[in-house]
Amino acid sequence: xxxxxIVSNDQPLQPExxxxxxxxxxxxxxxxxxxxHSLYLNGSIARGCAKLGQSDLNLTLVTQxxxxxxxxxxxxxxxxxxxxxxxxxxxxxxxxxxSVQEAKDLQQIFHWGVWFTHLSRCLAxxxxxxxxxxxxxxxxxxxxxxxxxxxVLNHYRHQILEARTVGALVHASQQMAKKxxxxxxxxxxxxxxxxxxxxxxxxERVVHYYPEMALPLSxxxxxxxxxxxxxxxxxxxLDEQILPFLTHTFEQIERRIG
Numbered sequence: 216x217x218x219x220x221i222v223s224n225d226q227p228l229q230p231e232x233x234x235x236x237x238x239x240x241x242x243x244x245x246x247x248x249x250x251x252h253s254l255y256l257n258g259s260i261a262r263g264c265a266k267l268g269q270s271d272l273n274l275t276l277v278t279q280x281x282x283x284x285x286x287x288x289x290x291x292x293x294x295x296x297x298x299x300x301x302x303x304x305x306x307x308x309x310x311x312x313x314s315v316q317e318a319k320d321l322q323q324i325f326h327w328g329v330w331f332t333h334l335s336r337c338l339a340x341x342x343x344x345x346x347x348x349x350x351x352x353x354x355x356x357x358x359x360x361x362x363x364x365x366x367v368l369n370h371y372r373h374q375i376l377e378a379r380t381v382g383a384l385v386h387a388s389q390q391m392a393k394k395x396x397x398x399x400x401x402x403x404x405x406x407x408x409x410x411x412x413x414x415x416x417x418x419e420r421v422v423h424y425y426p427e428m429a430l431p432l433s434x435x436x437x438x439x440x441x442x443x444x445x446x447x448x449x450x451x452x453l454d455e456q457i458l459p460f461l462t463h464t465f466e467q468i469e470r471r472i473g
Contacts, residue, residue, distance in 0.1 A: 219329075219352055220410055221344075222261050222336050231267050232260050235301040239294070239308070240338045243276060246293045247286070252277040252315045253340025260305075261336040262412065268303050275311045275335060277343065282312055306386075318343055325350075325359025333410075352408045354472045361401040364461055367394050368453065375449055385441050388449050392438040395457045396421075399432065402464050405472075414439055425464070431456040 228236060236256060244251055258273035259265040282290070294308045318327045329350050331343040350356055371391035378384035393414070400417040403424050404410075411417045418432045434452055438444060 219333050219350055219356075221333050221349060224336050224342070226263055229260070229263055229265060231304060232265055232272070235272060235297070235304055236260065236338065238301075239272065239274065239297050242293045242297055243274070243290065243310075244339050246290055247276065247278060250278045250280040250282075251340065252279045253343060254338045255331065255335035256338050257330075257335055259412070261334075264412075265305075269306055272298075272305045272308045273311075274309070274338075275313065275330070277313055277315050277318055277340070279315055281314060287312075315343075319346065323359075325356050326362075329356055329359060352404055354405045354468060357401040357404045358469075361398050364394070364398040364401075364465075365458065368398070368458060368461075372450065372453055375446060375453075378446070381443060384446060384449075385443060388438045388444065389441055391449075391453065392435045395435050395453070395461075396432065396439070398461055399425075399428065399457075402461070402468065425460070428460060431460070 227233075240254055243254055254277070255261075255275040256273070257275055259270045260272060276290075290310065290312075294310060298305070298308050313327065317323060318331065320327070324347070327343075328347045332347045332350060333344075335344055337344060368391060371387055371394060374387035375384060375391065378387050396414050396417050399421045400407075400411055403420055406424065407420055411420060414436065418436060421432060422429045431452065435457065438449065438452075
């Protein structure tokens, strides 16, 4: 078995994103107050390969207690203010929130354990990534990272349905496309034995094992490129090709490997 790569805490941030990351860290840490445990950077900015104006700022906040609806609203307001001077630097800011109890739950080890050990860069607080040994590529790991694919894709489906502007439709379609490709790659992670974060190489590896997905995934890449596509065509692609493939193949692998 092959141990997966780990995001480095020591690699310097890309200079165009460093001030935004620093500001977000200070503001969130102050906003959470006494229940703050730790804050992490994820995604392409954490890996040092983000694209100016195209990449999201992905953050994970760990708390020592439950976040109240009032505090949740305050954190959203903080992120809104933080983004304003950097509107052209990132396309969006995404914040996940989890309690330290849930993050350390052994039943969640293939989700949060892998997340903090391999896919997160600690910005402040006690680094949960130091609590686990490096993980090996496996089907259990893939399930832990992507077992919720149907829920997430249906969330984006709702956003696509509710989009009232071309910009909103394109953004929701891009987010759906990213999730669809990542979910497809998770089906072959245990065979590939390594992370892959670039979308076109991910598609290539999926098509290597599942040639029938060449055309559907080429259409998903069109959505990823922010090209306008009719809403009905997007939903047809998701409902008739992507979701059925993911569901059937996930169940097939689960029966075979368990």
